[in-house]
Amino acid sequence: MSATKTSGDWLASEVASGRVDTVALSFADRLGAWRGKRVPAKDFVEHGPTTLGFCDGMIVCDIRCGVIEETPFSNFSTGYPDLYVTLDPREARPMGWRPREAFVFGVPSDRHGDALAVAPTALLQSVLQRLEAGGLAITVSAELSGAFLGRDTDAFLASSAGETSHLPFLWLDALSASWIPVRYCHPGFDPGSFRLGIDDISPLELAQAIVVAKGAAKELARVEGGEAIFMTRRPGGTEPALLEVTVAVTPSVAFSTESLESLLVEARPLLFPSVNAMRKADIPVVISTQRERSIVNVSASAEADGATVLATVLAAIGAAMEGRHAKGSRIDDLARSSQLLESDWLRDWLGAPFLENSVPLFEREAALFALAVTDWEIERYWGVA
């Protein structure tokens, strides 16, 4: 994946001058979490493109890194072997909030170097290739919302409504220094909440930017004794935390808002991938067609993986252009995620392996939640029942 600015031999020159000594060799997992290993930068520059092996369970594991038997791609019965990530020093960029560090991302692949069909980044690549083969050019921008909160108390770390502390600006600086084309960060409606704007870039770059932005936010907040929260609905929050993506399709294309919306409703768990996120009521879709391009706005959960969201939205655009219609009903409960497997357009555009490994993980979350006795139940019924 190319950096926004031209990296070229940037890393080699930084290492030679002693300004950078560590590189995070990275990939994004299925949930959009930033994974990898920190290595000495000098070795990385000297060795050139490097392939690292990681336990392949990492690309289909649950939110607690659990390797489960129900995911056919990787489990104890497959022996959870290695996946491979090839990383190129020429694609490294600065880790803007860590002066001596750089990072670089690669796409998870198999031992032959073929991208893994279950890896969201690879999925996004394949959807993009299909659209581009149809003569379309795609750029995207996004607004990511969340909140900076105190860790041990409910105190708001960053701001009260309408006021802004330094933390969002530190974050903005950090991302800008990481060559991410951030445009703004401003307070949201709820105390502590924020909205980060990222300018028009390629979908692959945006997916990577979201991974880095979330990672940086969490790290910077923890330094300040707090947490950056991207959970969709949080206690005391009136606004859900969202990832709102704007897709620009050139040339302009013809399809209806209703058909795109119905397709996305069928894919709902991919955009709202947790029990908590599924409580978000709807997926507003707005389409505006200009003379030379079509603009599509879609809201997903902030906790969703950016590559998965973009792949799903772009696939839905492609499917809508093909005149496809949704067949299934709206999925309101992760326990019914197996409906994803029955969707023709999802199977066609995202591939069966991705869906067959996603569904068990959604179902597992639903099953765990069904077993859990929640604090809400205790508070509401303890003395009554």
Next chain:
Amino acid sequence: MSAQWLDIAWTDLLGRCHLTRVRNDRADDGVPVTVSTVAAGYVAPSSSFESVVLVPDRLTERPNPFSADAGLAVGSLVENDGTPSAWCARSALVRVLDRFNQEGYRIQAAAELEFFLLNPETKQPLWADVNQYSITKGGEIEMVLGRIRRQLLEAEIPVEAMNPEFSGGQVELNIRHAPAQHAADYTVLSRYFARQIIRSSGLDATFLAKPWTDQAGSGLHIHQSLWVGTKNVMHEEGQLSPLARNYLAGQLAHMRELSLLGSSNPNAYHRRAGISFAPSAISWGIDNRTVAVRAIVGAEGATRIEQRDASADCNLYLAFAGQFGSGLDGIHRGLELAPAVVGNAHEDQVKERLPMTFVEAMTAFSGSAIARELLGVTADLFENVLRPELEEVLANSSDWERRRYMSAV
């Protein structure tokens, strides 16, 4: 000009690293070390005033980033006449590696070292969440991990990578593969200095194999390949070579009886309970992480086996010696390799199990001819050192037993 002092790193029979500072210009004369220290306090009082001699291996001398006025070297224990001491685990490894050299082979090895970062006051993991390979969590502890990497690199230890591991507070340190003797020394030094750096950073660390029942344990996966000149002879036409298959068969043949070398205290055996990330069956497979030995077959230079049984707190030198030596025995005897496990080795009811307890492992080691053949008298000393520990285990009444039984029976 050489430093005034020399810090000599050496290990006792349990594998714990000690640092002796000696005048550099007198270091080669040797430093007496009491046997009771080498035996980690386990020998009988009659032996406790006997001593052996610590001498630096000058070939291992390197910059010492931990002290401005001292050099750093790894040491071996010798008798008064200069011959290697049976108390010296490092020398036992040297003897095994000499056998490879005599036959024209060279072992390349690398150890993956796992450990827990602890809150120094509570002795609990530094964080609770699962953060395997997390760059974000790694960033939060980079002040410590970065210091470890930088200082080990300054000591010319080829650190390859670091990352948070599966359990809360758990970290993995990878060292680049190297000739086996160097690989063992690197790992011993890394384990010692990583803990020193962590403590000087206001935290604590443990390499204990299984500190918490409900968390994954800390293993010491040992990657190894066999070379003749510049050729990796474990590789042949994209597969494990016949020689590699004999070597691997040798390791499996002796794995049960030599298990004690990689898991030398009762706690280590808790790693193997149930379906876990540690192996329980004496088994091998191609890129299968449920087996005891994972074969990684790639390009010629990268083809290797990964022995996954040893614990992070073992005596590195003895674990290396046992694994390599049993592999060589497999080559000498032309042992046939059983079919690779495909699937979950934990559920393979046919395969022989690794010892599940310290008692089982001691019994197996006690009757092992290969242990004596490879390690000589060192094997007996190791067993003797651990025997009081066995008696302690059998005599000990634990908090777990009190919780489970005291009011119930």
